Amino acid sequence: MNTQILPYNSENIAKAADIIKKGGLVGMPTETVYGLAANALDENAVRSIFEAKGRPQDNPLIVHISDIEMLPTLVREIPQTAKDLAENFWGGPLTMIFPKADIIPSVTSGGLDTVAVRMPQSEAARALIEAAGVPIAAPSANLSGSPSPTTAQHVYDDMNGRIPMIIDGGECSCGVESTVICFRNGGIHVLRPGGVTAEMLSQYADVTIDKAVCAKPAENEKVLSPGMKYKHYSPKANVIIVDEHGKHFADFCLEHSVGNTLALGAGVDESGIFVDYGKTPELQAQRLFSLLRKADDSGVDTVFVEMPSKDGVGLAVYNRLLRAAGFEVVKYD
Ligand code: AMP
Numbered sequence: 276m277n278t279q280i281l282p283y284n285s286e287n288i289a290k291a292a293d294i295i296k297k298g299g300l301v302g303m304p305t306e307t308v309y310g311l312a313a314n315a316l317d318e319n320a321v322r323s324i325f326e327a328k329g330r331p332q333d334n335p336l337i338v339h340i341s342d343i344e345m346l347p348t349l350v351r352e353i354p355q356t357a358k359d360l361a362e363n364f365w366g367g368p369l370t371m372i373f374p375k376a377d378i379i380p381s382v383t384s385g386g387l388d389t390v391a392v393r394m395p396q397s398e399a400a401r402a403l404i405e406a407a408g409v410p411i412a413a414p415s416a417n418l419s420g421s422p423s424p425t426t427a428q429h430v431y432d433d434m435n436g437r438i439p440m441i442i443d444g445g446e447c448s449c450g451v452e453s454t455v456i457c458f459r460n461g462g463i464h465v466l467r468p469g470g471v472t473a474e475m476l477s478q479y480a481d482v483t484i485d486k487a488v489c490a491k492p493a494e495n496e497k498v499l500s501p502g503m504k505y506k507h508y509s510p511k512a513n514v515i516i517v518d519e520h521g522k523h524f525a526d527f528c529l530e531h532s533v534g535n536t537l538a539l540g541a542g543v544d545e546s547g548i549f550v551d552y553g554k555t556p557e558l559q560a561q562r563l564f565s566l567l568r569k570a571d572d573s574g575v576d577t578v579f580v581e582m583p584s585k586d587g588v589g590l591a592v593y594n595r596l597l598r599a600a601g602f603e604v605v606k607y608d
């Protein structure tokens with residue numbers, strides 16, 4: 276199978292929707308990362324997502340909708356807080372977990388009795404969902420374990436030969452996956468941080484952050500969000516988080532660099548082994564996966580990354596980096 280990259284326009288959306296309706300897979304742009312899209316209600320189509328990605332079967336998928344009207348058909352119950360959040364953050368990078376309706380196949384929800392739902396902001400994603408006329412299951416369109424794709428080319432690099440088509444909607448504006456939340460004891464519980472931050476959510480209810488967000492779950496520990504237990508977002512190069520800043524970070528990298536090393540600094544001058552991954556959490560989120568993929572393309576062995584801020588979107592950057600680094604954090608001593 277030859278994988279075509281086609282620009283986002285109404286003609287190509289119609290072609291992509293046709294593939295989805297027939298049970299096929301399409302690379303879909305969203306504002307977070309590119310998704311591997313299929314009909315969320317078609318068991319066989321969803322199974323082929325898991326196959327194409329090599330994704331563990333117990334890692335549930337997010338179901339994407341183009342209109343709030345679709346939500347009551349997919350879930351059994353919608354708390355008032357969810358309605359408030361939908362009104363304020365949909366379309367956008369916020370995924371909410373609800374008790375699932377019978378129409379959602381168990382393969383989509385990874386065998387759970389709940390389902391994760393999101394309405395993206397991306398015009399292309401919403402056009403595709405609307406044209407397909409079904410909710411769309413779409414995990415990130417990378418091979419399981421590797422950095423998420425933020426351009427159509429990234430999707431091609433991982434999925435060439437596995438899917439017929441990728442819709443090119445340009446570079447993703449957010450760059451990290453959506454915030455995933457569930458509702459507990461009248462509050463909001465964050466399972467995965469993303470573009471909609473804890474600070475933003477706290478205007479609507481009390482917010483707690485799951486302990487798996489910043490810590491490695493113990494072997495056999497039951498986690499609320501199955502995706503959190505896997506090594507993730509990881510290039511072939513060895514990623515190491517350096518808990519130092521500015522000159523200390525630079526000195527650490529120069530002293531410890533062996534082989535082909537890349538150092539991602541937050542606002543450093545781009546010289547030698549140093550590459551700037553952005554001064555703000557928003558820039559870091561947007562560039563992170565792309566820079567990790569570039570490291571592999573240029574045969575880098577080790578990537579040192581300056582510790583990001585954990586505020587706002589910074590928590591999402593830190594959460595992804597921890598998993599890319601297999602939780603390896605070092606300090607200068
Ligand atoms: P991805 O599709 O790769 O962006 O990952 C989706 C994330 O949402 C994973 O971390 C999943 O574990 C999480 N998720 C999806 N559905 C559920 C659910 N029903 N309960 C808890 N976490 C979920």
Ligand code: MG
Pocket residue numbers: 414415423
């Ligand atoms: Mg993913």
